[in-house]
Amino acid sequence: MSLINSIPEGYKSGFISLIGRPNVGKSTLINKFVGKKIAITSPVAQTTRNRLRAIITSETSQLILLDTPGIHKPHHLLGERLVESACKSIGEVDIILLIFDACFSPGKGDLFILNLLRNKNLPVVVALNKWDLLKKEQAKIRFIEYQDLLGNCSWPIYPCSAINGNGCDFLLEELQNKLPLGPQLYPPEMTSDQPQRILLAELIREQVLLHTRQEIPHSVAVKIDRIEELPGKNQNTKKNPVIGILATILVETKSQKLIVIGKGGSMLKLIGQGARLEMQLLIDGPIYLELFVKVSQNWRSKPSRLSELGYQGD
Ligand code: GDP
Ligand code: MG
Numbered sequence: 001m002s003l004i005n006s007i008p009e010g011y012k013s014g015f016i017s018l019i020g021r022p023n024v025g026k027s028t029l030i031n032k033f034v035g036k037k038i039a040i041t042s043p044v045a046q047t048t049r050n051r052l053r054a055i056i057t058s059e060t061s062q063l064i065l066l067d068t069p070g071i072h073k074p075h076h077l078l079g080e081r082l083v084e085s086a087c088k089s090i091g092e093v094d095i096i097l098l099i100f101d102a103c104f105s106p107g108k109g110d111l112f113i114l115n116l117l118r119n120k121n122l123p124v125v126v127a128l129n130k131w132d133l134l135k136k137e138q139a140k141i142r143f144i145e146y147q148d149l150l151g152n153c154s155w156p157i158y159p160c161s162a163i164n165g166n167g168c169d170f171l172l173e174e175l176q177n178k179l180p181l182g183p184q185l186y187p188p189e190m191t192s193d194q195p196q197r198i199l200l201a202e203l204i205r206e207q208v209l210l211h212t213r214q215e216i217p218h219s220v221a222v223k224i225d226r227i228e229e230l231p232g233k234n235q236n237t238k239k240n241p242v243i244g245i246l247a248t249i250l251v252e253t254k255s256q257k258l259i260v261i262g263k264g265g266s267m268l269k270l271i272g273q274g275a276r277l278e279m280q281l282l283i284d285g286p287i288y289l290e291l292f293v294k295v296s297q298n299w300r301s302k303p304s305r306l307s308e309l310g311y312q313g314d
Helices: 026-034 077-090 108-118 136-150 168-178 196-215 254-261 263-283 303-308
Strands: 012-019 052-057 061-067 095-101 124-129 157-159 221-230 242-251 287-295
Touching: 012 026, 012 108, 026 052, 026 061, 026 168, 061 168, 095 108, 095 168, 108 136, 124 136, 124 168, 136 157, 157 168, 196 221, 196 242, 196 254, 196 263, 242 254, 242 263, 254 263, 254 287, 263 287
Parallel strands: 012 061, 012 095, 095 124, 124 157, 242 287
Antiparallel strands: 052 061, 221 242
């Protein structure tokens, strides 16, 4: 059966790019919209590496959200690929969701992004995220500051919080309204276009960033070596099989390896425990996880290594 045949008249679909500086909450907002964690987030800037597509299907529309790496000044090959990928997506979508961090007054970086979008002739919706962190008086001032920044661009502005969900429904509704007519492009049950292997690797990388903070900034990559179904406790019913996952954490130096492993393996244990919990939510079943740490010098500057780990330059 063709999917397109089953689409009611007036169905809408389209691509939406989330654009914003690093750390404004793009990935958190995607997870809020989708209702589960498919994009990793972290207090450390530049967490997102892959161009993830999140898919939100309703009876009347299908939105395909592109989570892009934040726009910033690149320092090495990986950085260049990330910025390339963010800028390229601007020209390929139906709507731009421009996200600002409302904790801060608009700055030079925000103006830079605004100028990238100003003459593109694309519908833009603006989200002022992290609104939960503002006091009432502050919020009033901040709203006016961003209104002034946007000047004569008549883009709708939505204060919201990707953490507690306030304002997110209105934002989603606005995006749905602005979609062009079109068929369902993905099966309705699909929420992400990333292979599970990449999602699982990302959940481990998230825990490394979370627990090592500034010490292992961006020199870490994760490779899933093996995923296999292990027999569950109840062999007869074969219910709840355990999924065994073997993965390698790649770092750039020996000292980083020592940090990731920690005293007597304590850090690696923390990382493994955190990742296992997140993976169980994703897979909805028990996980057995084994982690290795390996030094792979300068992996960020080697095109073959980048491609192997899934960081395509497109
Ligand atoms: P990205 O780089 O734009 O993808 O940003 P992330 O989604 O990784 O978020 C960066 C940090 O901001 C994380 O620590 C999030 O928990 C936090 N964050 C994101 N959205 C909100 C929000 O609405 N309110 C608050 N208080 N924190 C947020
Ligand atoms: Mg992100």
